[in-house]
Amino acid sequence: MHIDQQISHNLRRIRKAKGLTLEKTSELTGVSKAMLSQIERGVSSPTVARLWQIANGLDVSFSSFISNESSPVENLNNATVSAIHSLENWVNDDLYVNVIFPFEASVGFEVYELGLKENYEHKSDPHNIGVIEHVICISGKMAVYCDGTWHVLGNGQAIRFSGAQTHSYKNIGNGHAVFHDIIYYPQNHN
Template identity: 25%
Template sequence: MHDRSPPRRQKTSQVPASEAAITRKAPARSKGQARTTRAGDDALIVELGSRVKRLRTQAGLTLEEFAAQSGVSRAMLSKVERGEKSPTLAIIVRIAKGLNVSMSALMGAEPDAAQVAVIRKANRLAFKDPETGFERHNLSPSHLDNDLEFLLHRIPPGESSGELPPYKVPTEKYLVVHEGELTVQTGDANYVLGTGDSFYFDVREPYRFINAGRIPCAYYLVIRRRRV
């Protein structure tokens, strides 16, 4: 017999969109290490900004039209495109939605039609929210004719993804908690999941992933976009 009992559902009030980040002391680095790390981060921010601007131009969108489609202010989009601002997860998801591309494509994933693909850990496409420390690691190759994505998310204690918007196309998400405790908030309901629990939802309204625990949370996520 399969256990089809649903995960615990808790009716709770909405978590504020602007959650306060937990202050954590960064490990000590030498001045040389700090400069090298900063230079690498700056280069990634500039590269992302250039890609956003290129995709917007290819789509024939003005900044005003882009702002309307993405729900991100024109001023913020302009800073991102110039490489002056590292966007949070919530903002970059909205940018991808406004450009009608996946977040993986926005981060630089290239189509790969090979029958076999190996993605080394050191070569994963990864994104880290500069404010919350939320991490998104792309574990799957980007195929031209494939509507699936396989991801690893990590959330520090007390942090969340922020509110994420629904997609333009019908989208399903399947996840399994690898470590810690995860709360999935969709609509006005919270679903609390422990290590080893799995969860499915059809993304039809804004949602967020929350780590309300005291230890880091990690979970694997499969995204399926249904063709219309």
């Protein structure tokens, strides 16, 4: 299933599971009822920032919108092999997102592989309080903006920071920058 279809399906599923109308979902997320309806019908594709806004408003993980429901045992023999050249996981022309492990309440985190095209900067709005991000540069050279400063990462280098602040990821090298992002949610998070 293409990422847009996955988002559409999961938004509708999450909203109905919480017993919410589009109007109530709009109130909680700050996203218009019309836009939510368009996303659910697959007519509109939300930006990453808009999807985070919806996730925060509904108090769910980001990966709950872009992942398939899966079995409790997952075989990830190729987890270290980047699938960055697969077109279906590119959110836009500059940002690649692949869910390695979707959010699971029993462990409280989700794991992503992200790719940034050369010179691309992705800005992220603050997440809910208590969310901690762990960024590990897998290849390329990148910088992470948090706590008011840029932190440069090369292959194998990592940083941990509070996701409850505006933060950015920027490719500052040649070619793609690929990194893993482990996002921890506090125990009261769904």
